[in-house]
Amino acid sequence: MSGAGLAARGIAKRFGYREILRDVSLELEPGQICAIFGPNGAGKSTLLKVLACLTRPSAGEILWEGRPVKDGASLRAAMGMVGHGTFLYDLLTAEENLLFYGRLYRVGDLRRRVSEILERVGLGFAARDPVATFSRGMKQRLTIGRALLHRPRLLLMDEPFTGLDQAGRSLLIDLLREFRGGGGACLLISHDFAETLDVADRFLILNRGRIAGAGDCGAVGPADFARLYEDAVGQPPD
């Protein structure tokens, strides 16, 4: 391997006696988007949390730019995350939420960057509105903007299409392409097969905590993918 980007080797995660992840290894290079598919409960979110150092793996190791990540300190500044929650404060405005996260990440020229991001995710008109008044889709746009605010080099996204309308989906795809174009590495959990296969470079299929399938998005057509997915999971996609 090249030593750049993110690598995970032999990751296992147990909760009590239940083994949620078993021997998961992956590599993610700069300028690459890797999709993770799999049924509910497969362990996708748990894998993302382990990679984000939000929870410790029971076994295995994570490398960032060739060095082992221990408590995540080396990784955190370079990483943007979209999780199940929005990480937003409902009583703060969109702008205040971004200003807050910008301070945590010590973003330079913060006010300019915040209005730039708000425009980019199409929320310029609502900058001064409290997040509590936002629709689910607007919150998701702001969540994506928050994850990109500090110009991360690694993006971990857990079902980021949730709640987005068609325009929001196209926007997210544009942003992902732009991010990859700038040399960013992205891990993308998704149930939106068509869109995700279109934007991603590679995909993994996770089933019962194991990697049960993998492929290149460019080389696999929709019918091939459906067959691969069914082989891996035991049921067709959708």
Place this chain on the structure above:
Amino acid sequence: MLAKSMAIVWKDVVVEFRAKEILAAVLIFAALVALIFGFAFDPVEHDLTGIFPGLMWVAYFFAGTLGLNRSFITEKQNDALQGLVLAPGDRSAIFLGKFLANWLFMTLVELILTPVFFALLNVSFKGGLLLAAVLALATVGFTAAGTFLSGLAANTRASEVLLPILLFPLLVPVVIGAVRATAGAMAGDAATAVAWLRALAAYDAVFVVVPFLVFEYLLEG
């Protein structure tokens, strides 16, 4: 480190300014307790000076627990606490920020309510600067221990019940110190007041430093 904590303090102050949840709950509860004490102990017939420090601190600590319970609730909504944990820098900075914000809110409440307590319990106002020092130091110990346990209890289901059960036993030294120091300050006995202030400062040091060291491990999901 400090930048992260200060960002959290700023955020908590703005949120509190909008919601007024913590200040309103603590102010109203403590003021009601003062009123009830007024009826129960009949300050017109009896001189309450002797039990005044105890009454005041019981009210502040019980009321303050309501506020501490709220402190991590905003962080649990939308998984915001995960966002704080993911941000660069020590996780201890999260404790420091939340503690400073809670200390600010609690001190503000006490500044408003202490004159009210003196008036409602018909005790002449005494103590001045020494009393201010007691309020400040006792509130450090109370909010530091409280913020720590509030963070600890935040990941459990019954956090509202758990917090007082864990917190009150730990607070015994602060209660004793605060009550004795307040009594000393009110009696004009500076030597006694300062001796108890020292004890409070020692307790404060422990309850600021220990959470600071272990918060790193506390926030594991």
